[in-house]
Amino acid sequence: MYLETTMKHRLKAIFYSFAVQLVLLHFKKFQILLIFWLALFGAVSGNFMASFGVDSLYLSPEYLGTVNALSAGIVGVSVAIFIMSWNITTFILFCRHFRFLATTTRPFLKYCINNAIIPVIFLGYYFFHAVNFDLHKELLSLSDVLALTGGFLTGFAVIVFLSFGYFFGADITIARNMISLDTSPLALHKGVRPHIVLNSGGSRLIKVTTYLSGRLRVKAVRDVTHYSKEFLESIFSRHHFAAVLSIFIAFVFLMLVGFLLDYEMFQLPAAASITIFFAILVSVAGAFSYFLQSWSVPFVVVLIVLLNILYRYGVIDPTNKAYGLNYGKQIQKAAYSAEHLAALNTPEKMAADSAAMIEVLENWKKRQAVEKPRLFIINVSGGGTRSATFTMGVLQKLDSLCNQQLMRKTFLITGASGGMLGAAYFRALSRERDLGQPVRLQDQRYFDDISKDLLNPTFSSFVARDLAAPAQKFKVGAYEYVKDRAYSFEQQLNKNTRYLLDKELSALQEEEKQALIPTMIFNSVITRDGRKMLISTHPLSFLMKPAGDAGLQLDGDPDAVDFAALLQKQDPMNLRLLTALRMNATFPYVLPNVWLPTEPVIDVMDAGLRDNYGIETAVRFIHVFRHWIRENTSGVTLLQIKDRKGGGWEHPFESKAISEIVTKPLLLLQLNWHKMQQYNQQDQLGMISDLLPGAFNRISFQYLPEKEEMKAALNFHLTQREKIDIRHALDNQVNADSFQDFNKACFNAGN
Template identity: 35%
Template sequence: MRRVTLEQIPARPTSAWQNFWRRYWVSMFFYSFPVQLLLLNIKKNQLILVLWGILFSIVTESVGSILGIPTLFLEPEYLNEVDFRSYFLMGATLGVFSMSYHISCYIIDSPNFPFLGHLPNPFRKFIVNNSLIPLIFNMVYVYQVIRFQIGHEANTNWLIAQEVAGYLTGFAVSFLTFYLYFIRTNKDIVRLFKVSFDFDNRFRRLRVVRVNVFDRLDEIKHKRIRVDYYLGDWLKPKPVFDETEGVNSYRILQIFDQNHLNAVIIQLAILLLITLLGTFRDQSLFQIPAGASLVLLFTIVLMLAGAFTYWLRGWSFTGFIGGLLFLNYLMQSHIINPRYDAFGLNYETEKAEYSLQRVKELSDDSLYLADYYTTLISLENWRKKFPAEDKPVMVFVCVSGGGQRSAVWTTRTLQHVDSVLNGKLMKHTMLMTGASGGMIGAAYFRELYLRRQSGEMFNIYDERYVDNIARDNLNAIMFSLVVNDLFLGLQTFEYAGQRYFKDRGHALENQINKNTGFILDKPLCDYREPEMLSLVPMLILAPTIVNDGRKLYISPQNVSYMLSPTVFQTRFLNQKTKGIEFLRFFENQNAANLRFLTALRMNATFPYVTPNIKLPSNPQMEIIDAGLSDNFGVSDAIRFMFTFKKWINANTAGVAIVAIRDTQKDRPIEQSLANSIFQRIFTPLSAVVGNLEYIQDIHNDTEIEYAQSWLKVPIHRVEFQYAPFAKSLKELKEQEEALTITQPNEQIQTTGKKKFEIVHVERAPLSWRLTKKDKESIKRTIFEFRNQSSIRHLQGILK
């Protein structure tokens, strides 16, 4: 039998469809350079793709909406304006990020594609073929900006066009700046070998950009990836010719090395520029939009990821974990120990002893009685503001935390309600308590009220004061984080004779100080006399101590009665001290000189956004947001009420708890989702965190119920909620006018007036920055029906 060889077997004829499939789909598409680069990134550069994924998720409003993160990108603010300049800066930073992406990928991936070494301007060719992700992102971003602005109905088409032009101009300017640098300095196959050179000498000079040249040569020879077509100039597909012809691997490596060296120089230049910007961190002109600062942070992470991958290759993940462990060791050993100080305190003197024994000593009965009788002076001065024959109602203002949203809502509510009541709200208020941004708003309005009480003639109800507190704070925080905190910034400043390091907490304080006209920049002790004379309500801040969960009570008065049970009745054994009184505990560290803005920041320390302040004690006391223990301030008001219940019963006609909260108290129960594996893992944790406000609400309601049993005078509760439902400010004003008509409700319905349409409006996010739409939403919500009803209720109580 005759043997048939493979060569003698006739080839099966191929159809036109098969030829088309092989040539156009397999060769020109699947084995095209852009597709292979994308697949390689998916396979090797997952961290880089994660950064792009986060950016895509943010601009499409898929993540972070509750914190207002998407608005940082879709409506960037610069110098308190959203305009061409703010979008230009946004585009410029995203251009830097995109170029850093190309640089990192080029350094990591170019050895897998040695054909690049044969092409003129290889880096330019690489950028063209690696631009799929940046191109899609830019298209999505521009679309989202237009959609967002149209949805907010705040800008005309011409203004939207200016904003988009600003973004595209900024992106083009920054991207082309770096691009032209590479075009002018990078060598290609023609320019590099026009002149002869000694390979060994050049090899030594380029050693800086390689870890192991032989490994890289082996990668070029054996780890090359098949590419049949690449996109050339004007995006025209061009075939890839045989890589083995003409130039050996050593010379290809030299081309890449020279290009890589330029790339490393650019990356170092970017880091140096970011560091130098930290010198001007306090200047508003250099505080770029918060979204742009976040992009710069991503740029730093991207460059570090590229460097780790390039230098350590297969050991990159292990090296990253090792680096984290080493950094952790340096911080544990206090070799690197970033300080987050409370400005005004003395950190050079002997540290305060922080022990159970001292905590109990400072809650002694003698101190309780001394502080009790001192506060009675304030209560008597409060009583003197009213006629002797009429007992007044005592008001406690309790405000919720919630960042900028709560600060603006609190200021707006206090301003509007006090105006409608002809000043009665502040006159009747004895104490203000609460958390986070709400207390910043309350402190701001209280200071305005104090200045008017001191003889300054101005309208404290002017809307510009709400606009002041609503100004952006986040740009300064994020800019400080990127240009200073990440590089363990060593800039210092002097306050009250002490030197402190600048950090993003300092940036937040300074920005609030600027926004509020510098009227809150005073030491804590400056409020002692006005509170004693009852010119202004007492204000007690109660941030949470991380070490043991107690409250740190900060007040210009000594308030040890907030720490322990009353001395006027029998106590049960082994009662836990409920808090620490700041003024007495840190007396030797100049507690009275604490900057009042720092005290407000300690009460509003949102995790990760601002650093936890560490106080001069041994062991070191660390402070976090007051909202962790009570986000509404009701428990502290009840505590004060219980302590002075005898005086309140004898001297008042009742108590009114005015709760100003930035969330709806009774929200609809959410639909349960299908039980996925991730929900099963995270539900126990998310249930605790997500329901923390509900738990606190229930606890506070219970305390008020109990208070009705031991307080002999009536307790009134009036709530003002930021729960926007109104469609427009005009509609609300019309609704308010209709509700004030003297005719009966039945007659109002028969007048033929159009029924007002109430629709749900998206709430402002929990953030230190609000958009124009958010500010308008907060301003108009005070006219919402329930809040207007609360004003009338309070008006009846304080008649």
């Protein structure tokens, strides 16, 4: 009986302790602040924005291209800033609910100690996942993992100690103010009714009997009823200015980072930038709640309406541009209308453009060793860096199998997203070799180049530039643009690919025309109506709608648009190759949609939205030039490089919870989109096979992970284990058979 009573008292004491009551208070009031904690927990566990690779940004942070104690330390600093921001904000919001702290020395320190349950749980959760991730996915040694842990804790501790040192000054001021008072409150002895704080409505909010002191000792709260409410609030308000000042300093720091982001040392790990931004958002949300009280929601609604008005009338312009195009107001915008699109693909124009392309085909044929060569077309799939890396690996091996002649034998390369990044880099390397540069295309370093991180600089720029300092500009030729995360993405891609892609389309025009390099057609999707935007150095009106009987098609209703023809007055050949690649790979949210100078304004995004495999463009091209192909080649070999297994059996869409009965109709299309594309494209390939009987074949290469659960993520960041898995996938039995088929096609079919 005694033990039962004692246990009940202890449990009651724990429940009414300041630490536990604070946790309950967070769930009772201002729950919006917990959303940021939920995002951090989800990011670390991989449940929040998993497809964007956010977990790797936190668990294996990169700084200056390496993962080390310094990079982990910077993330530790950012997490400490977030925790201190959360402590400061909630301290200001909740101080009226625990006025007994005003009678203690260093009340903010005691608040942070008692408010540490959620931060401590998060830190434990973080280290658990970080150690597991670094050991098993980044394949780091135990000593390296310990170094990362030590770096994180060092950075974390530095900020915590600096913060407390900063606030101790305010605490000393509080103590001095209290000396002038007759401070003789009775201690709250055992059995005396604890002080119960009431909110403005008179309801009981929290009940506190004990708290943890600065030395982590349990102490009873003091009765503060003999102090005036105004005096206690004036004491707490002394912290408010210091708190707001500290958050302002954090925001200014983030702005400075944004302005200095071109200097490599200021390119902080993306996780650090995101977390510091969260810290600022916490303080902003707290400020709204503190100053506006019940007017917070109406104020936000009015603010959104005002921003929409300013955007509508062009006062603010957060849109991203295609670097190289002329957006000047003195140039008439291109009309995006049914009539104008119809004028771009008249029979006369299509005939002229087809004749120009046949000239390029003839130039390609002259460079082949036989009278009727095999025409190779390369299709690459979307899939972020995993697709770019797998594409590079496949092309390296194909090139070695055909005596370094792959790019000479290939006429067309097309596809989506990441695959085009790898293909463009390989084409550039091949051209460098042809020009006499010491390039060995099978070198491992080129595989490593394209697999390097693109996510960190993009996310860092999103926080530091797009949100904090969107005022810097740069030039492409005579045209000026705002630096944002798209610019950072292009700059990092440029660096990763040894600056070989740093050129405008005009620089490639003559080489493609003479067939010195394969023609590349970059695709993107117009969000306004789903039409495909085709970017090339060649006129492409013949690809704007399906070939065949015009009577079966709607007049003036093409389903694709020739970029250069549409924007002929906007200097289309000045477009950066890097920008064309980015437009082709505009991963939703990671990269901004690209807005074009048309009337009405249109924007484009990732090619994978309509054709993730590049089949549609290739099939249409073959259909248009089928007569020339029959007369001048031994046939077409379509080399398809995919970042996923075909057949539609992987990742079936299953209902495992009752809630999915509601969400399944909404997610059905999204989760099966790529599979539906595959089914449709099988029909297209079948029709091409009938058009070229016995003269068409497809050789498919697929990234098949060794273990499905270890498959490389669909984003712009790869772990070490994922890079190794992609390398191993080149040698699996499926791809080994495909390489053998290619070998036969290369040497036994007229080449």
